[in-house]
Amino acid sequence: MRRKSAVSLSSIILSMTLLFTGCSSANNDKAKEASSKPKEIVIGNIGAMTGSSAVLGRAQSQGVDLAVKEINENGGILGAKVKVVNRDDGADPTKSKTFMEELVDKEKVEYVVGPTNSTPAAASMAYLQQNKIISILPIATSTQLISPNNPYAFRLLPSNEIQAKAIVKIAVEEKFKRIALVADTSALGTDGMSVMEEAMKSHGVTPAAKVTYKADDSDMTPVAQKIKDAKADVALFWTLGADGAKIVRALERVDYIKDLEIIGYTGLNMPNFNELAGPGAEKVNTVTPGSWALDPGKTELTGKYWDMYQKVVSEYGEKAKRDTSASMIASGYDAVYLLKWAIEKAGTTDSDKVKAVLETDIKDFDSVYVKSYAFSKDSHEGFPVDELFKVKIGEMAYDEIYKKAD
Amino acid sequence: MQEIVTALANGSIYALMALAIGIIYSTTQIINFAHGSVIMIGAMSSYWLLSFAQMNFITAMLLAVLINIVLSIVIYKVSVEKLGDLTNNSRWIVTLFGAGIIIDNTARILFGTEPKAYPYLFDGKVIPIFGSKIMVHEIMMILVAVVIGIVYQIVIQKTNFGRAVRAVSFRPDTSRLMGIRSNHIVLICFAISGAVAAISGALIAPITFASYTMTYSIGIKAFAAALIGGLGNTKGAFIGGISLGLIEEIANMVVPGGLKDAISFLIMIIVIIVLPGGILSAKLFNKGELNAEKV
Amino acid sequence: MLQVENLTIGYGKTEVVHNISFHVQKGEIITILGANGAGKSTILNTIVGLHQAKDGSIRFQGKEISKARPDQLVKQGIRLVPEGRQIFPQHTVLENILLGAYIEKNANKIDSRLQSIFERFPRLEERKNQMGGTLSGGEQQMLAIARALMTDPTLLILDEPSLGLAPIIVGEVFDLLKQISSSGVTVLLVEQMANSALKISDRAYVLETGRIVLEGKGEEIRNNSDIAKAYLGSI
Numbered sequence: 057m058r059r060k061s062a063v064s065l066s067s068i069i070l071s072m073t074l075l076f077t078g079c080s081s082a083n084n085d086k087a088k089e090a091s092s093k094p095k096e097i098v099i100g101n102i103g104a105m106t107g108s109s110a111v112l113g114r115a116q117s118q119g120v121d122l123a124v125k126e127i128n129e130n131g132g133i134l135g136a137k138v139k140v141v142n143r144d145d146g147a148d149p150t151k152s153k154t155f156m157e158e159l160v161d162k163e164k165v166e167y168v169v170g171p172t173n174s175t176p177a178a179a180s181m182a183y184l185q186q187n188k189i190i191s192i193l194p195i196a197t198s199t200q201l202i203s204p205n206n207p208y209a210f211r212l213l214p215s216n217e218i219q220a221k222a223i224v225k226i227a228v229e230e231k232f233k234r235i236a237l238v239a240d241t242s243a244l245g246t247d248g249m250s251v252m253e254e255a256m257k258s259h260g261v262t263p264a265a266k267v268t269y270k271a272d273d274s275d276m277t278p279v280a281q282k283i284k285d286a287k288a289d290v291a292l293f294w295t296l297g298a299d300g301a302k303i304v305r306a307l308e309r310v311d312y313i314k315d316l317e318i319i320g321y322t323g324l325n326m327p328n329f330n331e332l333a334g335p336g337a338e339k340v341n342t343v344t345p346g347s348w349a350l351d352p353g354k355t356e357l358t359g360k361y362w363d364m365y366q367k368v369v370s371e372y373g374e375k376a377k378r379d380t381s382a383s384m385i386a387s388g389y390d391a392v393y394l395l396k397w398a399i400e401k402a403g404t405t406d407s408d409k410v411k412a413v414l415e416t417d418i419k420d421f422d423s424v425y426v427k428s429y430a431f432s433k434d435s436h437e438g439f440p441v442d443e444l445f446k447v448k449i450g451e452m453a454y455d456e457i458y459k460k461a462d
Numbered sequence: 463m464q465e466i467v468t469a470l471a472n473g474s475i476y477a478l479m480a481l482a483i484g485i486i487y488s489t490t491q492i493i494n495f496a497h498g499s500v501i502m503i504g505a506m507s508s509y510w511l512l513s514f515a516q517m518n519f520i521t522a523m524l525l526a527v528l529i530n531i532v533l534s535i536v537i538y539k540v541s542v543e544k545l546g547d548l549t550n551n552s553r554w555i556v557t558l559f560g561a562g563i564i565i566d567n568t569a570r571i572l573f574g575t576e577p578k579a580y581p582y583l584f585d586g587k588v589i590p591i592f593g594s595k596i597m598v599h600e601i602m603m604i605l606v607a608v609v610i611g612i613v614y615q616i617v618i619q620k621t622n623f624g625r626a627v628r629a630v631s632f633r634p635d636t637s638r639l640m641g642i643r644s645n646h647i648v649l650i651c652f653a654i655s656g657a658v659a660a661i662s663g664a665l666i667a668p669i670t671f672a673s674y675t676m677t678y679s680i681g682i683k684a685f686a687a688a689l690i691g692g693l694g695n696t697k698g699a700f701i702g703g704i705s706l707g708l709i710e711e712i713a714n715m716v717v718p719g720g721l722k723d724a725i726s727f728l729i730m731i732i733v734i735i736v737l738p739g740g741i742l743s744a745k746l747f748n749k750g751e752l753n754a755e756k757v
Numbered sequence: 758m759l760q761v762e763n764l765t766i767g768y769g770k771t772e773v774v775h776n777i778s779f780h781v782q783k784g785e786i787i788t789i790l791g792a793n794g795a796g797k798s799t800i801l802n803t804i805v806g807l808h809q810a811k812d813g814s815i816r817f818q819g820k821e822i823s824k825a826r827p828d829q830l831v832k833q834g835i836r837l838v839p840e841g842r843q844i845f846p847q848h849t850v851l852e853n854i855l856l857g858a859y860i861e862k863n864a865n866k867i868d869s870r871l872q873s874i875f876e877r878f879p880r881l882e883e884r885k886n887q888m889g890g891t892l893s894g895g896e897q898q899m900l901a902i903a904r905a906l907m908t909d910p911t912l913l914i915l916d917e918p919s920l921g922l923a924p925i926i927v928g929e930v931f932d933l934l935k936q937i938s939s940s941g942v943t944v945l946l947v948e949q950m951a952n953s954a955l956k957i958s959d960r961a962y963v964l965e966t967g968r969i970v971l972e973g974k975g976e977e978i979r980n981n982s983d984i985a986k987a988y989l990g991s992i
C-alpha cells in the first residue's frame with residue numbers, strides 16, 4: 057500500500073513539474089511572438105453587463121466601444137486593427153475567473169479592460185499576472201487590487217484609499233477640529249474605516265469618534281447620538297447611500313444636523329439621496345473628479361471634457377436614456393486610448409515594454425477623464441488625490457455632472 | 463423616552479411580522495420564508511399606488527392589502543399546497559425560499575434597485591413629549607400593531623372561524639371530520655398573513671426605505687421575535703417582538719454599533735435553548751395549567 | 758344505506774385491507790370486530806374520506822362516495838367518532854360541541870340541537886366552559902359523540918368507543934348508542950371488545966388481517982364460543 061502511494065505521489069509531482077515547465081516555456085514563446093508589426097490587437101472587455109451592477113459594466117463597455125470605433129476608423133494601433141472580445145461576468149467572481157482564462161487561452165487577448173467590479177477583479181487578477189497581460193481597471197475601487205502582487209494592473213477611478221485620503225485632506229484643510237469617522241461593519245466599511253484612520257494619522261490628527269453600525273440596519277439613532285456625543289463638527293461617511301440617508305435623518309431627530317458638515321465617499325452618492333435623506337441633505341457633501349464637475353456659475357465643463365461629454369450624449373443619449381455615467385464612460389474610453397498610446401510609444405505590443413511606458417511617461421498622455429494620471433513605477437493608481445473635489449450631494453446639472461462649491 | 467418609544471415602535475413591527483409568521487405556522491407547522499418578500503411587495507405596491515397613481519393613503523393601502531392577499535394565495539397554491547402532506551416532507555423549505563427569491567427578483571425588475579422615500583404617516587409630524595421628539599408615525603406603529611393583535615385575538619378566540627383555526631392547528635384530520643376544510647382554513651390564514659404583511663410594509667418602509675431588499679435585515683429579526691415568543695403563539699409574538707425591540711435598544715447603548723444584532727441573536731438562542739416553547743412556555747405564565755396555549 | 762364492495766386499501770405500497778364487502782341497512786347497528794391492527798380504522802377512515810381506497814366502491818344511499826371529501830360526507834349525514842375520541846383539549850367543551858356544527862350555518866338549528874344535546878348530556882352542560890382536556894375519559898367519549906350529533910347524522914360511525922374506558926362507563930356508552938339508534942340513526946361500530954358491542958348489534962362482521970372472515974347476527978356470533986376462540990381471542 058505504502059509503496060504504491062509513494063509511487064503515485066512522485067508521479068503526480070513529476071507531471072506537475074512538467075506542466076509548469078510547459079507553462080513557462082509557452083510564456084516565453086508568447087513573449088517572443090510579440091512584435092513591432094502586429095496584424096491584429098485583441099482586447100478583452102469584461103464586466104457586469106447584466107444584473108445589479110450592469111450600469112457600471114455597460115458604462116465601461118460604452119467607453120471601450122466608442123474608443124475602439126474611433127481608433128479603427130483612424131488606422132488602428134501600429135497599423136493593426138483592434139478587435140474587442142466581450143464577456144459578461146454578471147459581477148460573479150467565479151464566472152469572471154473562468155471567462156478570464158477563456159479570454160487568455162482561447163481568444164488570445166493581449167490586453168484586458170475590466171473587470172468592472174472589485175471581487176471579480178480580485179478573483180481573476182492572478183491569471184493575468186501569470187500571463188503578463190496588462191489590464192486596465194476603469195471602474196473597480198477596492199484598495200487591494202493595485203499592489204506589487206499585480207504588476208500588470210493599472211487603475212483609473214479613485215480607489216477607496218485615494219478617496220479616503222481626499223476626504224480627510226479636505227476636512228483637515230477646511231480646518232474642522234473634531235472629525236467623526238462613520239462606516240458600517242461590512243468588509244467595505246471596515247476597509248474604508250482603516251484607510252480613513254491612516255490618512256488622519258498622516259495629517260497628525262486623531263478622530264473625535266469612530267462610529268460603526270451594521271449595514272442596512274433600520275435604526276440609525278445610535279449612530280447619530282454617538283456623533284452628537286462626540287461634539288463632532290464634521291463627519292466623514294464611509295457609508296452606502298441608503299444607510300447614509302438614514303443617518304442624516306437620525307441626526308436631524310437628535311437635533312444635531314445643523315451643527316455638522318458631512319463629507320462622504322463616492323459610494324454615498326445615489327440618484328435620490330436628497331429625497332431619502334430629507335432636508336438634512338443640505339449638509340451632505342461627496343467628492344467627484346474635478347474635471348467632470350462644473351465650475352461655479354458655469355454650465356459647461358472645460359475644453360476636452362466637455363467635448364467628451366458631448367460625444368457621449370450624441371452616441372448614447374442623455375443620462376435618463378442611457379442610465380450609465382458619462383464620466384465612467386470617459387474612464388472606459390481612456391482605458392483603450394491609454395493602451396494605444398503606450399503601445400505606439402513603446403513601438404511594440406510586448407507587455408513589459410508597454411508597462412514601462414505607462415510607468416514612466418504617463419504625463420504625456422492626453423486624458424479625457426482626469427487632468428493627468430499618476431502612474432509611476434511604485435504605484436499603478438492612476439487617479440491623483442488632488443483631483444477629487446468636494447461637491448454638495450445631489451446638486452447636479454444634466455442629472456450627472458456635479459457643481460463645484462463656490 | 464425617545465429610546466423607549468423607538469424600542470416599542472421597532473418591537474411592534476417585529477411583533478406584527480412575527481404574528482403573520484405565526485398565523486401560518488399555527489395551522490401548517492411551516493415557516494413562511496417568503497414572508498419578508500410579501501412585506502416588501504406590500505410596501506412597494508402601496509408606494510407606487512401613492513406616488514404614481516396619486517391615490518390617497520387609504521385606497522392605496524386597501525389595494526396593497528388586496529395585492530398581498532392574492533400574492534399570498536398564489537404562494538400557498540404554488541409552493542405549499544402542491545407538496546401535499548406537510549407532516550412528512552420538508553420540501554416547503556426550498557419552495558418557500560425559492561418563492562421569496564422569485565418575488566424579490568421580480569420586484570427588482572418591476573421597481574428597480576433604487577430605494578424610494580416612503581412617506582411617514584401624518585407627514586412625519588414630530589411631537590415633543592417629556593423633552594424628546596416623538597414621531598406620530600412611531601406612535602401609530604405601536605397603535606396599529608396593538609389593534610391588529612387584539613382584533614386577531616378576538617377573531618381567534620370568539621368566532622367560528624377562529625375556533626376552526628385553532629382546531630386545524632391542533633388536529634388537522636379530526637378537524638376535517640367536523641366538516642372543516644383544513645386547506646381552506648390554511649389558505650385563509652395565508653391571506654390574513656399577507657394582509658398583515660401589507661400593513662407592516664407600509665409602516666416600516668418610511669424607516670427602511672422602500673426597496674426590494676428592504677426586509678433583508680429586518681425579516682430575520684421577525685423570525686427571532688417569533689421564536690423568542692414561541693412560534694405560532696399570538697401573544698408570544700407580541701412579547702417576542704417587544705422584548706427584541708427593548709433588547710436591541712439596550713444593546714445599542716452598551717455595545718459598539720454593529721454588534722447589536724449579535725447580542726440580540728445570542729439572547730434569542732439562549733431563550734430557545736432554555737425555553738424551547740418560547741417565553742410564554744415558562745411556568746410563570748402558565749400557573750400549572752396546560753401547556754402554553756397554541757394560537 | 759351503506760354498500761361497500763370489493764374495497765382494497767393500503768398505505769403506500771403495502772395493502773392492509775383486501776377486497777372486502779359489507780353493507781349497513783337503515784336503522785341497523787352493525788359491528789365490525791377485529792383484533793388490533795386488523796384494519797378497522799383504515800376502513801372507517803376510508804369511508805369518511807380521510808383516506809383514499811386503492812380499489813372498490815363505497816355507496817351511501819345509492820351514491821358513490823369513495824372519492825368524496827370529509828366535509829361533503831358530513832353534509833350528506835355521515836359522521837365518524839374517531840378512535841381515541843380526538844376531542845380538542847384546548848377548546849372548551851362548548852367550543853368542541855360547536856365545532857361539531859361547523860358546517861351548519863343556521864343559528865336556530867344550532868341552538869335547538871345544542872339544547873337537546875345538553876338535555877341528553879347534563880354533565881357536558883355543567884362543564885361547558887371547562888377545557889376539553891380536563892374531562893375524564895368517559896366524559897370525553899360523550900363529548901366526542903355529542904359533537905358528532907350536532908349535524909343530525911343519518912349514519913353514525915364509531916371507532917372503538919370503549920377504548921380505555923372502565924367497564925361501567927363502557928356500559929353507559931353502549932346504552933347511549935342503543936338510544937341513539939332507536940331515535941332513527943343508523944350505527945356502524947368497530948370494536949375489539951366484542952361482548953358488549955355484540956349485545957346491541959343487529960349484525961356483525963369479523964375482520965382478520967384485512968379480510969372479512971365471518972358475518973352473522975350479533976347474538977349468533979356472541980354465542981358461538983368457537984368463533985370467539987378462533988378470531989377474537991376471548992370475549
Ligand SMILES: Nc1ncnc2c1ncn2[C@@H]1O[C@H](COP(=O)(O)OP(=O)(O)O)[C@@H](O)[C@H]1O
Binds near residue numbers: 791796
Ligand atoms: N398511516 C399509516 N401508514 C402506514 N400503515 C398504517 C397506517 N395506519 C395504519 N397502518 C397499518 O395498517 C394496518 C391496519 O391498521 P388499523 O386500520 O389502524 O388497524 P385497527 O384499527 O384494526 O387496529 C396495521 O398494520 C397498521 O400498522
Ligand SMILES: [Mg+2]
Binds near residue numbers: 798
Ligand atoms: Mg384502530
